[in-house]
Amino acid sequence: MLRILAALAIGALLAVGASVAVVNVASPAPTPPNQPLYNYGTR
Amino acid sequence: MGRLCRLWPALLGAGLAVLALGPALAWGFVLRYDLVFVPDPPILPDSGGFPRAVPSDLVVALLSRVLPGELVQKGLLAGIFVLAASGAAALVPPERRVARLVAAVFYAWNIYLAQRLLLGQWALLLGVAALPWAVRATAMAPARPAARAVGSVAGWGRLVVASVPAAVGGFQAMLVTALTVAPIAVARRRVAVVGVTLGVLSLPWLVPALTSGAVTDPAGVDAFAARADGPFGVLGSLLSLGGIWNAEAGVPGQEAWWLATGRLLLALAGLYGYARMRTEERPGWWGGLAVAAAAGFGVACLGAFAPGVLKWLIGAWAGFGPLRDGQAYLAPMVLVAAVGLASLLRSGAPAVVGLLAPVLVLPTFAWGASGRLAAVPYPQEWRTVQRIVNADPAPGALLSLPWGAHRAFAWNGGRVVLDPAAKMFERRVVRDDTLLVGLPDGGRLRVRGEDPRNRLSLTGVRYVLVAGTENRFPFDLRGWTPVHQGEGLTLLRR
Numbered sequence: 001m002l003r004i005l006a007a008l009a010i011g012a013l014l015a016v017g018a019s020v021a022v023v024n025v026a027s028p029a030p031t032p033p034n035q036p037l038y039n040y041g042t043r
Numbered sequence: 044m045g046r047l048c049r050l051w052p053a054l055l056g057a058g059l060a061v062l063a064l065g066p067a068l069a070w071g072f073v074l075r076y077d078l079v080f081v082p083d084p085p086i087l088p089d090s091g092g093f094p095r096a097v098p099s100d101l102v103v104a105l106l107s108r109v110l111p112g113e114l115v116q117k118g119l120l121a122g123i124f125v126l127a128a129s130g131a132a133a134l135v136p137p138e139r140r141v142a143r144l145v146a147a148v149f150y151a152w153n154i155y156l157a158q159r160l161l162l163g164q165w166a167l168l169l170g171v172a173a174l175p176w177a178v179r180a181t182a183m184a185p186a187r188p189a190a191r192a193v194g195s196v197a198g199w200g201r202l203v204v205a206s207v208p209a210a211v212g213g214f215q216a217m218l219v220t221a222l223t224v225a226p227i228a229v230a231r232r233r234v235a236v237v238g239v240t241l242g243v244l245s246l247p248w249l250v251p252a253l254t255s256g257a258v259t260d261p262a263g264v265d266a267f268a269a270r271a272d273g274p275f276g277v278l279g280s281l282l283s284l285g286g287i288w289n290a291e292a293g294v295p296g297q298e299a300w301w302l303a304t305g306r307l308l309l310a311l312a313g314l315y316g317y318a319r320m321r322t323e324e325r326p327g328w329w330g331g332l333a334v335a336a337a338a339g340f341g342v343a344c345l346g347a348f349a350p351g352v353l354k355w356l357i358g359a360w361a362g363f364g365p366l367r368d369g370q371a372y373l374a375p376m377v378l379v380a381a382v383g384l385a386s387l388l389r390s391g392a393p394a395v396v397g398l399l400a401p402v403l404v405l406p407t408f409a410w411g412a413s414g415r416l417a418a419v420p421y422p423q424e425w426r427t428v429q430r431i432v433n434a435d436p437a438p439g440a441l442l443s444l445p446w447g448a449h450r451a452f453a454w455n456g457g458r459v460v461l462d463p464a465a466k467m468f469e470r471r472v473v474r475d476d477t478l479l480v481g482l483p484d485g486g487r488l489r490v491r492g493e494d495p496r497n498r499l500s501l502t503g504v505r506y507v508l509v510a511g512t513e514n515r516f517p518f519d520l521r522g523w524t525p526v527h528q529g530e531g532l533t534l535l536r537r
Contacts, residue, residue, distance in 0.1 A: 007392035011399060017301045018406035025296040025407045039459065040449055041076065041162070041289030042481030043270055043488075 048140055052147040056128025059151045060121040062402075063160075065410035068117055071418035074460040076292070076449075078163025080116040082421060083107060083429065085469040092476060092494025093257035093364070094214065098247040099166040100466065102211050113418070119165055123172045126208065127151040130175030131378065134326070135385045141394040146385035149313065150175065152401045154285040154294060154306060155370075155377045157408045158272075161415055162292040163460075164371075170209030170216020171374045174223055178378070180205035181224040182328040184233045184240075202240050210244035214252065217245050218365055222339055223375040227331030252362075259364030260491035261354040266480040267368040267490075268346030273303035277347045281340065283307040284377050286347075286370050289480075291459070295415065296407045305404035310380050317383025324386070336379040339372035419455050424529035425463070431526055431534060432506055433469045439505025439537070440471040446499050447475050448492075450510060452531070464508055473497055473504060501537075509533040 067073045072080045084104040106115045131150030132143035150156075151172075159168055180202040185195035209220040221241050228237035242249075269286040271277045272293055280286035283306040285297070296302065320329065345353050346369045356363040366372075388397035407413045432441060443464040451459050465472050476492030501507075507523065510532055520535070527534040 004392040007396045011396045011403075014305060014396075014400055014403035017299075017305060018403040021296045021299055021302055022406050022409075024299070025413050039481045039487065040478040040490075041291045041459070043266070043288060043290060043483065 049137070051140070052132030052143055053125050053129040055144055055147050056125035056151050057121065059128060059148065059402075060124035062409050063124065063152070063157075063411070064117075064120055064416060066414065066417040067120065067411045069418040070113055071420040072113060072116060073120070073416050073418050074455050074463065075161065075416060075458050076163035076289075077461055078165055079461045079463050079466055080112055081429075081463050081467045082112050082426060084112065084466055085433070092492065092497070093255060093259075094248045094251040096166070096466075097213055097251060099169075099211055099213050101247075117418075119169065120160075123156075123160075123165065123168045124151045126169075126172035126176070127156070130173060130179075131381045131385075133179060134175050134378075134382050139385070139389055141398065142385040142389045145388055145394055145397040146381045148398055149309075149384050149401045150378060150381040152405065152408065153377055153381075154272075154283065154297065154405055154408075155373055157294045157405060157412060158285060158287040158289075158292045159371070161294065161412055162287065162289055164215070166212040167215045167219065167371060169212040170220050171377075173205060173208035174220060174374055174378055176205035177202070177209065177220050177224050178227060178328050178332060181227045181233060181237055181331075182231055182326065184228075184231075184236050186232060186236070199236060199240070202237065203244070206240060206244050210247070214245075214248045215365060215368075215371060217241065217248070219339075219372060219374045222342075222372055223332070223335045223378070226334035226338070227328045230331040230334075231327060256495065257361065257493040258491065258495065259357050259361040259367075259493065261357045262488060263364070263367040263478075263490045264346050264350045264353045264357065266478070266488045268350060269343050269370040270347070273298045273306075274300050275303060275307060278344075279303075279307060281343050281347075281370065281373065282310060284310050284373055284380065286343065286373075288368065288370065294405060294408050295413045297405070302404055302406075305400070309384070309400055309404055312387055313380030313382075313384035314376075315383065316385070316387030317379045320383070320386050332375060332379055332382075336376040339375045342366055342372040343369040345369050415458075417456060421463075422454055422529075422531060424527065424532050425467070427529070428508060428527050428532055428534045429467050432508075435505075435536075437505060438470075440473050440503050441468050441506040441508055442499075442501065442504045443472055443474040444507060444509045445511065448478055452511070454531070462510070464510070470505075473500075475499070505537050507535040509535070 084107055086104045128147035128151040131146040135143040135146050183198050184202045185198045209216040228234045267288045269277055269281055270288055272280045272285045384397055388394045411417050443462055449459050450462050451457050462474055465474055476494055476497050478490040480488040523535040523537055526536045
């Protein structure tokens with residue numbers, strides 16, 4: 001029973017964290033500064 | 044019923060592919076960093092330098108003769124998820140049905156795979172996806188290459204089939220596979236058969252690599268070493284199975300402390316689960332895979348914590364160049380964590396949480412990593428210039444301008460991609476293969492190109508292709524005829 005409750009609590013915690021992350025990413029953000037076009041990424 | 048159970052991991056992998064790729068599954072090509080597919084690619088392009096896309100480009104070109112290139116790309120990308128999920132599940136005893144799915148989800152949905160996909164390294168991921176199958180086949184391979192018994196031939200056949208995705212992927216996929224299966228082969232006394240198999244399958248890229256005269260710039264060690272992609276530093280990022288060098292290959296929102304903590308704990312739980320497997324439960328490949336994971340972790344740490352050693356090695360022999368991007372060698376550790384998590388969370392509610400947790404600690408990988416991956420059609424003029432150039436029997440190279448390795452087209456949503464011209468034409472394409480890597484202070488690190496023949500010169504050039512409407516520069520048109528002038532491309536012929 002304890003294992004099930006712990007699993008449920010962890011699952012709920014992860015689900016809340018995931019929802020917050022998705023909302024954060026989906027919410028409008030200020031336009032990023034203009035990056036040099038031809039870089040193979042940034043460290 | 045038994046057969047259906049065996050299919051579940053593959054179906055789950057297909058579901059995860061749809062969830063992760065999302066808009067990338069629409070009609071068109073996904074173009075991002077190294078992920079460059081073109082319509083009607085030439086079978087044998089005249090390419091120089093290190094054979095980075097050998098034989099993957101050839102396989103794509105052959106498949107594109109049968110199917111539209113768009114479908115080929117989608118099939119390969121979705122295949123990575125299906126292969127990874129079904130393979131990881133196959134390493135878990137079949138009676139543990141939910142645990143098999145835990146391993147499947149973890150191995151097909153993790154930050155390593157997500158970051159590599161966002162860097163466009165589908166060829167590497169093809170090999171990574173087939174790693175579990177290669178591990179299984181290595182453990183079951185016959186002892187000697189010349190073994191003639193039916194069972195031995197079947198075992199060898201399994202090893203060949205399991206190694207084909209890595210062989211298609213090319214050098215990086217094969218090196219990761221070799222690192223993973225070598226300790227297993229040693230422990231199981233299968234060195235000869237595994238060595239011969241991987242050696243033969245590596246010939247398509249190994250021979251040109253050794254004869255190309257390609258050079259490796261040690262500056263790439265600083266550019267491509269693992270970096271911190273969250274709040275726990277480089278070591279914490281690597282232990283979380285992330286830490287790719289490129290900040291722009293990160294999954295959106297990955298640096299949030301709660302997600303980073305979740306990923307770190309999940310990976311550590313997987314490693315713990317693997318370590319605590321009871322002796323009688325440990326499969327034949329257990330020790331070898333653990334050694335491979337430790338070795339891969341060591342390689343990943345090398346560039347970040349001992350760059351001088353790696354630079355010295357590369358200076359001594361350019362063949363050590365593939366170790367610059369050491370984080371790629373974390374793949375066996377990802378597999379260890381997947382199998383370990385399945386061992387730890389075997390059934391009941393903990394297993395269900397284990398099934399969902401990989402997605403919940405990396406939720407923004409869904410839907411094309413929140414839009415980072417999306418399919419777009421090439422503008423018609425790209426097909427037009429491709430037809431003009433490929434229909435011309437006269438010799439001479441094509442010079443691709445602006446002089447830079449990457450492009451960021453508006454029609455591709457501004458996503459940075461390797462110049463598609465490099466893969467589009469049936470003649471040599473002279474292009475800049477110098478890699479520029481942005482630094483946090485605004486500076487740029489320059490990693491010299493690998494093909495010494497790529498010089499900004501019009502000698503031996505028949506066509507000049509100028510992409511983009513920005514960065515126009517004066518061009519002396521005497522002796523050059525514009526054969527196409529469009530909104531985004533200009534093609535000149537001598």
